[in-house]
Amino acid sequence: MAKVKYYYDSDTLSYQKIKIKKRDKLKNFLLTIISAFIFMILGFVVFTPFFESPKEKELSRELEFVKLNEELHSKKIVQLESILKEIQDRDNNIYRLYFEVNPIPEERRKAGFGGINRYKALEGFDNSEMIIDVTKNMDILSKQLYIQSKSLDEIVNLAENKEKLLAAIPAIQPVKKEDLTRMASGFGWRTDPFTKARKKHYGMDFSAPSGTPIYATGDGIVKRADQRASGFGKHIEIDHGFGYITLYAHLSKYNVRRGQHVKRGDLIGFVGTTGRSQGPHLHYEVHKNGRKINPINFYYGNLSPEEFEAMQKAAQIEGQSLD
Template identity: 65%
Template sequence: MSKVKYYYDSETLSYKKIERKKRTTLKYAFMFILGSALFGFLFVFIASQYIESPKERALKRELQNAELQFELLNKKMAQAETVLSNIADRDNNIYRVYFEANPIPDEQRKAGFGGVNRYKNLEGFDNSKQIIESNKRLDILQKQIVVQSKSLDEIAKLAEEKEKLLAAIPAIQPVSNEDLTRMASGFGIRSDPFTKVKKMHWGMDFTAPRGTPIYATGDGIVERADNTASGYGNHIRIDHGYGYVSLYAHLYKYNVRKNQKVKRGDIIGFVGSTGRSEAPHCHYEIFKDGERINPINFYYGSLTAEEFNKLLEHASLENQSLD
């Protein structure tokens, strides 16, 4: 029950009941509601500024985690760029130089992407600039990896060819030092053993007892194993590929046949004195692109420096050849 209020009327010298008008009541009610609303709004506003809701806290943690991951991603990209730069440097200045391949220009390695805007869908966000720059770096990095991968595929192919070339080039003596009696004659002008006239001796003569093994000096395919070439007697020719052919003459007998594949160090025949020969020995020649060349430069696979110098000294003597 609401309290009844009175006021003192001085004219009538009596107390009279205070009657509240409806308009006044409505006014007070409106003011109360308005004040409450304003107070509530002010409270909510202040609370929103200083007090986080559980959802806001969760979103804030997610944002902080995203920023951390973004920072880690940029660091990883920087590390990848450094590693890729080192690989590119070795690729250009070591691998491609060794295998005689042209270096890849920096413009090709680090080229961007022209034409249409690839990142339009990333525009309009708070961190658009940062996101676009990171995407650009990632795209360029991926492109550089593709370029480098293709380059390394090429280098692997060149290395395989180089390995085959190194295995094919004649690189050892046809007769081992242990079996040699002496190195009788080298490449150059020598006296003919039959006519005593000086003429060009196109190979090297390795003196050894009859039946001494003769070795293939490089990988290849036996091109000939016969005695139909004038003066050579029983002889073998091996096609090593890459323009190289080796010849072994005056053999006692063969240990291979025509079209047979051989490896460096395989026994292909035995020392003899067939054909135009004065004594048992292996006459050895090397052809490059159809031209005879000095075999002295092709013994790096079996001789020490001292042995090579001694061989070079004997090969340089203008003595008499054995064929």
Template identity: 65%
Template sequence: MAKVKYYYDADTLSYRKIAVKKSAYYKRTIFGAFAVLLIAFIGFIVFSQFIMSPSERSLKRENENLKLNYALLSKRIEETSSILGKLQQRDNNIYRMYFEANPIPEEQRKAGFGGVNRYKHLDGYDNSTMIKQLTKGVDVLSKQLVVQSKSLDEIVALAKEKEKMLASIPAIQPVKNEDLKRMASGYGFRMHPILKYRKFHKGMDFTAPTGTPIFATGNGKVIRAQRSATFGNVVYIEHGYGYKTIYAHMSKMKARKGQTVKRGDLIGYVGNTGLSAAPHLHYEVHKNDRALNPINFYYGDLTPEEFVAMQKAAEEEGQSFD
């Protein structure tokens, strides 16, 4: 109930009640109510800045958790990229170099991530920058892993081919050391024992008793096993990769044309057939139809000391046995 107010009337020497106009009363009432609402609204705004609803608090926690997981995932991507980078260096500088393969350029490893804005669809979010960086990091890493995986597949194929090639290249003596009497003649110009003139000797002669075993010096296929006027009983083995070996003057051939042989397989026996002055094996190594010095192909069979001794004997010019 509103208070009744009075004023002192000097004319009547008495207190008289003050009459309040209704319009003023309503104005004061409305102004008071507006002021209360305004204060309440301002208070709500200020209060809401410090006090969050349960759903807002949950959303905030979720955002903080996402940012933490983003930081951890980014760190793991960096660590994985570092490990992959070291593997890429070994791949280019060791693996591919060993197998004589060209290194993979850096541009090829990271190709397809320049120019076009492929992440435009991720714009418009509160954390668009963060999302785009993480997505790009994963894409680059995935691309590099695919390229590296294909490179390792190629390395495996090259390794298998290299293993096959190393098994095929002539690498041992055709006659064992313990079976040799001596090495009669090496690669180079020698006096022919029957024709009696200096002739280029394309192979090496190993003197040994008739019937001494002769072995294939590398994996391959027998392309000729026949008798000839010059070489007598002779076996030719095609090893692949441009290599071919010839085994001449055999007393008996064990290998047959078309037969597949492995290094160390018995292919015949030492003899004195054809143009030969004594029992021995005439052995030649050819690469792309050019005769090479066989002494360079005994690395799988001789010690360094044995190799030096054989090299010294091969360099002494004398008479060959064929």
């Protein structure tokens, strides 16, 4: 029940009851409602940031998680870039240098991506700049890793070929030094034992008793083992690959057949005097890409420096060849 209010009337010297008109009551009521509404709006605007809904809290946590992940990815990318840079340096300055191939240019390793905007779909978000930057760095890193992976594949192939090449090169003496009578004739101009005319001698003659073992000087495939070539008698040719072919002539008999795979040091035949020969010996030649070259440059596999020097001096003596 509303309280009754009074006022003091100085004319009548008495208290009179205050009478409120209905219009005033309605006015006061409306003012109260409006004031409450205004205070409610102000309270929502001022205090809402401090009181998040469960959904808003969940979104805020997800946003913080995304930001944290992006920062961690950025740090990880920096670490990976540092590791990749070391691998790239070793690749260019050690591996590719060792196998005598050109280094990969820096501009090729760090080439960007051309064409349309690859990151348009990532635009328009609160953290678009950060997301685009991380994604772009990941793309660049992925491309560099792909290039480096292909380079290492190439290095592996080169290493395998290098190993095959080292095994294929004719690197030992075809007749063991303890089995030799002497190194009869070297590569160069010599006197023909039959015509007595000077002519080019394209191999080395190793004088040894008939039946002395002859060994393959490098890995390869027997290209021929016959006596159909003029002057060589029974002879063997081995194709070592990489442009190398070796020839072993004037044999007494074979220990291999055409098409057979041989390894360096395998017994392939025996010294003889078949064909155009003045005595038991092995005539040995080395061919590279169809050109006959001096075999003395290929004996590093089983001669000491002193023995090699002695053989070199003997090979330089211009005398008569044995074939």
